[in-house]
Amino acid sequence: MKIAESIIEWYHLNGRPLPWRETRDSYKIWISEVILQQTRIAQGTAYYQRFIERFPDIESLAGASIDEVMKYWEGLGYYSRARNLHAAAIQLMTLYNGNFPEDYREIIKLKGLGRYSARAVGSFAFDNPVGVIDGNVLRVMSRVLNDFSPVDITATLNRYQEIIDEWVKNVPSAPFNHGIMDIGSTICTPTKPACILCPLEKDCLSVKAGSQAFLPVKSKKLQRETRYFHFYWVEKNGSIAILRRPEKGIWGGLYEIPNEEVRHENWEAGICRYPDSEKKFEFKHVFTHFDMHLRVFSIKSGIDTDSVLCIPANELKKYAFPKAVNKIIQRMQ
Ligand code: SF4
Numbered sequence: 001m002k003i004a005e006s007i008i009e010w011y012h013l014n015g016r017p018l019p020w021r022e023t024r025d026s027y028k029i030w031i032s033e034v035i036l037q038q039t040r041i042a043q044g045t046a047y048y049q050r051f052i053e054r055f056p057d058i059e060s061l062a063g064a065s066i067d068e069v070m071k072y073w074e075g076l077g078y079y080s081r082a083r084n085l086h087a088a089a090i091q092l093m094t095l096y097n098g099n100f101p102e103d104y105r106e107i108i109k110l111k112g113l114g115r116y117s118a119r120a121v122g123s124f125a126f127d128n129p130v131g132v133i134d135g136n137v138l139r140v141m142s143r144v145l146n147d148f149s150p151v152d153i154t155a156t157l158n159r160y161q162e163i164i165d166e167w168v169k170n171v172p173s174a175p176f177n178h179g180i181m182d183i184g185s186t187i188c189t190p191t192k193p194a195c196i197l198c199p200l201e202k203d204c205l206s207v208k209a210g211s212q213a214f215l216p217v218k219s220k221k222l223q224r225e226t227r228y229f230h231f232y233w234v235e236k237n238g239s240i241a242i243l244r245r246p247e248k249g250i251w252g253g254l255y256e257i258p259n260e261e262v263r264h265e266n267w268e269a270g271i272c273r274y275p276d277s278e279k280k281f282e283f284k285h286v287f288t289h290f291d292m293h294l295r296v297f298s299i300k301s302g303i304d305t306d307s308v309l310c311i312p313a314n315e316l317k318k319y320a321f322p323k324a325v326n327k328i329i330q331r332m333q
Pocket residue numbers: 140143144187188189193194195196198199200201202204206207212
């Protein structure tokens with residue numbers, strides 16, 4: 001049996017039932033793909049359901065304010081995803097009359113849709129004959145092919161794309177892509193793959209070579225850095241100072257309380273530049289590429305209140321804050 005057929009047969013018996021797999025609605029599939037790009041299924045499912053309930057179609061998303069969309073994304077991270085979803089919904093209304101294009105070569109023109117998500121929507125909603133490669137699929141492919149090329153370089157990705165497109169050419173692509181992803185996340189796991197349960201065992205070259213544990217190969221090791229920040233809780237007449245972050249960069253478009261990055265020496269020395277400050281608490285927040293240490297001070301003066309919004313404390317819940325700032329708000333209130 002060919003690789004694609006083995007995967008599809010396995011998927012029909014073992015595939016995970018997930019809400020976005022029970023629909024062919026391209027809008028819902030698109031939302032689920034964007035949510036799941038950097039989020040585990042268990043966490044993403046609740047966000048997906050809330051999001052779809054409030055914004056059930058392209059029109060409702062395009063017509064909402066960006067602040068409301070961000071509020072529904074609060075806590076999910078990678079906030080440019082929410083801004084791009086909103087922008088793409090407006091694009092779909094103005095350029096495509098509120099309909100999703102069916103071909104992934106058109107889908108990829110929408111704001112925020114890259115090679116992965118355009119192919120995913122094209123396949124899952126419209127059965128475009130294309131393979132969809134995520135981290136799990138890369139691992140399965142490198143092992144099936146017993147290929148020691150680094151999987152994090154463009155040349156390998158392009159080659160794998162050609163191979164998987166060939167595999168999927170003459171079969172329905174949605175069950176194939178769902179299946180290979182599920183095999184990667186449940187059977188062909190990073191350590192101790194359960195080859196005995198795998199429908200690809202007979203075709204898998206790394207099983208023959210006994211090399212599963214050494215694949216996939218990566219060229220780069222992620223360099224983590226540590227950064228230090230002072231956050232300032234400014235409360236005046238029952239209102240709290242907040243401000244909106246720029247659209248670009250970390251936490252883009254969300255709200256925060258005044259803060260600044262400090263040098264490691266100043267952090268170690270515990271120096272706060274506001275004289276009437278009171279240190280409250282500190283904690284660490286982990287990002288993909290760096291660790292952020294946050295120290296929170298309550299301060300009485302020194303922040304220019306013209307440069308911030310002063311919001312009654314009981315209205316803070318209307319604004320979308322990143323997780324770390326929400327933690328500060330909860331502890332300070
Ligand atoms: S046989 Fe083993 S190594 Fe090969 S794809 Fe399946 S789980 Fe992965």
